[in-house]
Amino acid sequence: MGMAALSAFEMANLVLGRLAYQVHVLSEQGGPVRNSLGFAVESQPFGDGFFDTTVTIGSLRVKPSTPGLLAYLREAAGTSRRVAGICTGAYVLAEAGLLDGRRATTHWSHARSLQRLYPAVKVEEDRIFSVDGNVWTSAGLDLAVALVEDDFGSEVAKAVARKLVVYLRRPGGQSQFSALLDLEPRSDRVRRALVHAKEKLTNELSVEELAAAANLSPRQFSRLFRQETGQTPAKAVEHLRLEAARVMMEEGRHSMDVIARETGFADRERMRRASLRAYGQPPQVVRRSFESSRISALE
Known part of the structure; x- marks a missing residue:
């Protein structure tokens, strides 16, 4: 589900007619990473490269992150213009201490658990996405569309939403429930x-x-x-x-x-x-x- 949200950046490239976004899939060791459906996604290892936006995704079953992943995210928070967590990716950001004292959200079914495990986080459990400083969190696809809007404006974001067959680009404060x-x-x-x-x-x-x-x-x-x-x-x-x-x-x-x-x-x-x-x-x-x-x- 988290990887699917990245399609918004590909659609933005199509709408803009140029390579506005280059997406790099990273993991601690690089190589194939098996997902919850059972097939592998190729990834590059962590390195010294700079990324404008660092997006982390979680898993269906939340589990502790490795020290290497947490260290990488803490460094990215200081070098990237934006750091984002999609769905349970918010847990990883919280584990890294990047959500302490910040407003954040995640998928509704995980929100209360996030608040219980990380009481320093101000969890907004029913928001579509939250932005606090340079840290963005979201329940899913809406975050990627919102990032595109932040970069290129509402008209491009609307065009991306149409290509993704999303009914509309929802405001961040709208309820996750329709x-x-x-x-x-x-x-x-x-x-x-x-x-x-x-x-x-x-x-x-x-x-x-x-x-x-x-x-x-x-x-x-x-x-x-x-x-x-x-x-x-x-x-x-x-x-x-x-x-x-x-x-x-x-x-x-x-x-x-x-x-x-x-x-x-x-x-x-x-x-x-x-x-x-x-x-x-x-x-x-x-x-x-x-x-x-x-x-x-x-x-």
Whole structure:
């Protein structure tokens, strides 16, 4: 999974029409390194070469790193412009002491273990990626796309995301969980209705409208939707709207009135009540947490 994220750099070269990135795969001893699927990846041994960005990847089963790997990463932290950890690569950076006192994230299933093992790390367990100084951590592919954006801007990053067939380039503060994935509809009809809702948030999105998108009667649709998702259509639509509102809050470019209108809540009060139900916090508190994270990253 970690190696797959490196495809973003290859796609960036294609988008830019030049060799903007050269990727070198390193290991302590060099030679073939067997991965979790059972086949080997060729690597070069650690040396004295300088790399602009050093990215470390972990493994499905986290295990202690060798002294040589930890020493190499500590040196890289002082010579590379950026040091990054993909998925459980964050454990390796933490083991090397590079995350002490820093904000960091990893795959959601490992986040609490990372916090328990390395209490000096400020683990943000539900972020897509975190940036603290020159240290970047992420759950996966989003980190590589974000690095490309850092180097060449949002338009190149969007083009790379399209080539990777990623639905969109997600902001770092967005939840690792998507409302659509969380609902997990089994049938194409319910899935079509949810995609329609996500794309038309400013509509009323009544049961009748969603049923029409699913090509079902309202009664059939309501029954099937609850069977497949365990929620009412109205509750699912609220979750989609809150997810979109969180993204707009993190961007920091819009007033609460605009966010409420653009996400279909119509007014700030309805959005406030929905936020309290879902997060136990009003939108202003959610927004302040994003703003605080941005300020910390700049510092």
